[in-house]
Amino acid sequence: MATPLSMDLFSEENLAVVLYGQNDLRLERWPLPDKLENDGICGTDLHLWRQAQVADFRLQRPFCLGHEPSAIVMKCGSNVHHLKPGDRVAVEPAIPCLKCDRCRSGRYNLCPTSNKQSHGLPNSDGSLRRYYTHRADFCFKLPDSISLEEGALIEALAVVIHACRRVKIQPGDSVLVCGAGPVGVMAMLVAKAFGSNRVCVTDIKQTRLDLAKKMGADHCYWIDLSQKDLNAEDRAAHIVEMMGRPPDITLECTGVASSQSLAIHATEHGGRIAIVGLGQPSNGIPLSTMTMKEIDLIGVCRIKDDYPLAIELLESGKINVKPLITQRFAIEQALEAFRLLASPPDNDQSVVKVLIQYNNDDD
Incomplete structure (x- = not known):
């Protein structure tokens, strides 16, 4: 106290x-x-x-x-x-x-x-x-x-709560989280609190993935930047194989164009992607692929009445x-x-x- x-x-x-x-x-x-x-x-x-x-x-x-x-x-x-x-x-x-x-x-x-x-x-x-x-x-x-x-x-936690509400995560949804920084790990925690039974987290740092796994991630995918022969589509295929099926929803928390491209290639047809991480004002991402897969790309701007739930989730112990x-x-x-x-x-x-x-x- x-x-x-x-x-x-x-x-x-x-x-x-x-x-x-x-x-x-x-x-x-x-x-x-x-x-x-x-x-x-x-x-x-x-x-x-x-x-x-x-x-x-x-x-x-x-x-x-x-x-x-x-x-x-x-x-x-x-x-x-x-x-x-x-x-x-x-x-x-x-x-x-x-x-x-x-x-x-x-x-x-x-x-x-x-x-x-x-x-x-x-x-x-x-x-x-x-x-x-x-x-x-x-x-x-x-x-x-x-x-x-x-x-x-709580501010960052409220942001990812807003993101999960925007993409309407439901019990049973499979979720991909791009980025294992604090926001990404909290996005994983909130997705599971909302009922997702399968969450995969990606990152370029294995140590951060180790922490995400320890805190409850079901799968972790390390993006090895030295493997220059692998493109976003190849990495997405590896993630889908790891998860057993394409994710219904992706929470993109890095703001990096290559990660946003990976999200589009990995997400299920008819799925939803929340853009949480702020990157460059303009990124070269495969919009045609997103269109043909009929993926909803959803922007996330700050917070909207999400502090009370963030506090409740912490107080109840559902999120640590x-x-x-x-x-x-x-x-x-x-x-x-x-x-x-x-x-x-x-x-x-x-x-x-x-x-x-x-x-x-x-x-």
Whole structure:
């Protein structure tokens, strides 16, 4: 359990991880707003650091990274009644307007305002800072059984829940997950929680596949990049043979064109593919094959009312994300954390999910 915090913590420095440009990441002191939290580093953050853009989002000014926070509430506005100082929360980063046609239809994740004001994407400041403010209705109280560290993984877990809902995974469906990073492994866990009885996970790193297998994957397929004679169609055939049949549904979590091509070749005729991983704005994938197989290619944009189920799955024990957390860094070591995740040692088998911590008294 985290210890409730007193207001004198506002006297601490509000250190923030700020991106100035391509490969230009700095640790700076920022003004003091209202929260203290953990945060996770994900592939989106690494893309922004290396390229100063991700998908269609491009850096226009220096901004604070971070969009996977858990937090301890320090102060509440006068109209906030469901939270109080000392509550531990998971924070949904997007800030929709709740007034436009998309919001009013229930698809607030597609709100144009949200696209401009989603924390941690250019150019809206994120949560990799010790204190900041956020809308109370997008802060979800954590049960006592869920740690702040687990809370920092709820954003990514909610994304894959949204993906599984978008492709309508049903009990008995066979599922292929491309990518065994934190998002891919969580996609495997959610697919099984939704009733899939056969899940295969792919990756180029055997150590990550070993972890996926340990956490419940039924099959794991290692993509050996040294086998240059194998194309996406060949690898797909090997996966189908391993699974015993083509997957009904594929969750593509890498954003890599070759993996997206593999997904199309492997997925069953009439099946569905969710594009979860963000890659290049334009990829050369076999759309004609997808058309002739009548595969539904489904985009996945962030989260839509998925935090409550993510919290419920963690609280019930149906999903355990703790093994994914492999490194923890203090905010003062944030740049070192980014460097480790971007270029893990070749012999390191344990770099999966890296957390930035702001409070030594965390659970």
